[in-house]
Amino acid sequence: MTDVQSSVSTDPYILMEIIRLQTEIAKLGLDLSGVVNAVVERIPTLTNAEGAIVEYSEGEEMVYRGASGIALPLLGTRVKREASLSGLCVREGRILRSDDTLTDPRVDHGPCEQAGIRSMVIAPLKHEGSAVGAVKLVSTATYAFTARDVRVLELMSDLIAAAMYYAARNESNALYQQATHDSLTGLANRNLFFDRLRSRVSTGRRQIEPLGILVIDMDGLKRVNDSYGHRAGDAALREMALRISRIPRRSDLVARLGGDEFGVILGDISDRNDLLTIVERLSLETDQPFLFEGRTLDLTASIGHARFPEDGKDVDDLLEAADRSMYEMKRTRSVRSSERELTQKHVF
Structure with a gap:
């Protein structure tokens, strides 16, 4: 199990794909559900992931608000922050990785067993200094993720957090409420x-x-x-x-x-x-x-x-x-x- 902050250089193809995703998210504007869906569907195509999850931090729980690929059956799952790797990621505000979830005591094993997840890498979603959630890449293979995958997640996490922050803020805005x-x-x-x-x-x-x-x-x-x-x-x-x-x-x-x-x-x-x-x-x-x-x-x-x-x-x-x-x-x-x-x- 490794905790990673990677400065690995990213190839031009990946940078262009990240720009495309950024453009797609910008077009979605204040549609929070659309932003989350775009994130979980596109990020696996840029990495070795077989699925992705966006988790919100809600009180003492982490809630799976977006999921794709092998993680789709977990949509809506709630886990205790204190007993999950995502919760630890949010508390510490840094990227964490588990190369084998079965032997990692930091992981909540229930959801992993349900979806067959054997490895994961998680980045905190931070905006204006606060971590409000996490984005997670998952795979059925052990040791699935490379430094390149970590770098992609690192580059994307701030963009995702900002887009979700503004979309969520406007979902509770009075004008948005009246219009929708x-x-x-x-x-x-x-x-x-x-x-x-x-x-x-x-x-x-x-x-x-x-x-x-x-x-x-x-x-x-x-x-x-x-x-x-x-x-x-x-x-x-x-x-x-x-x-x-x-x-x-x-x-x-x-x-x-x-x-x-x-x-x-x-x-x-x-x-x-x-x-x-x-x-x-x-x-x-x-x-x-x-x-x-x-x-x-x-x-x-x-x-x-x-x-x-x-x-x-x-x-x-x-x-x-x-x-x-x-x-x-x-x-x-x-x-x-x-x-x-x-x-x-x-x-x-």
């Missing part, structure tokens, strides 16, 4: 949803990363508005937004697309069953009565789903597939409701 979020529910709005979705299914990506799309149509909002007024309708929309937000992980995006329609982008959906499990859990969450000013109102939602890339390789095809699925759920519910009403008539 729905004022009634606080969820992402239609524009942010489609921006993120286009970014995730972009044909320019180095590798395809499966994801799930949910389109959720709230049933009966007009009936609530007509019967109890728009205050009740607004309260029902906020309640539906809260229920939908309970199911996805923090790395997923939940949005109000307009009116009574919501959308969810789900990362790291391994297969169709994984997606259907989430739909089932969400359906149980949404189809519960709602108490408003002493009245019990029925809340239900029809949920459509699609998985990238098999249900579509662009945004339009994915949403069309999700809409078909949603309307099929509506049709099935309508048939069941009619059958129940017919049965009740015969009984009485």
Whole structure:
């Protein structure tokens, strides 16, 4: 295990690739998710890494906010700062390396075993003297990283930290919030949803990363508005937004697309069953009565789903597939409701 600060010269090709990545990050501007995704996808192409991770320092934990390659299943993982090499990197503010994670007592072995990681090199993400996170290169091979890899990471870390700092700062800026979020529910709005979705299914990506799309149509909002007024309708929309937000992980995006329609982008959906499990859990969450000013109102939602890339390789095809699925759920519910009403008539 080696701790490294390298001054190895970098070849012109690598310098040009770093400049290209810098330009790409600059174009992303204040899109924090886009910046993180660009970093974890591009850095492995410049090194011996089989994947990359961007970790945020949040309280006593390091949180995996971006991941690619072999590390993708770890997205959203939380580890204790005091028990991880990334936490040590942030505390000491210097690049650290582990040539064999199995024998390195500084490493949190759980995530490494899950993803098959055997070696890593980590750089702190420092801005204005403070380390706010770390960027990590990972490999399934021991002793995978050279002084050249360390130098690339060293050259990139300050750029990444600055880009993330300004993007994160503006994500909480009031003007940015108004432009990208729905004022009634606080969820992402239609524009942010489609921006993120286009970014995730972009044909320019180095590798395809499966994801799930949910389109959720709230049933009966007009009936609530007509019967109890728009205050009740607004309260029902906020309640539906809260229920939908309970199911996805923090790395997923939940949005109000307009009116009574919501959308969810789900990362790291391994297969169709994984997606259907989430739909089932969400359906149980949404189809519960709602108490408003002493009245019990029925809340239900029809949920459509699609998985990238098999249900579509662009945004339009994915949403069309999700809409078909949603309307099929509506049709099935309508048939069941009619059958129940017919049965009740015969009984009485």
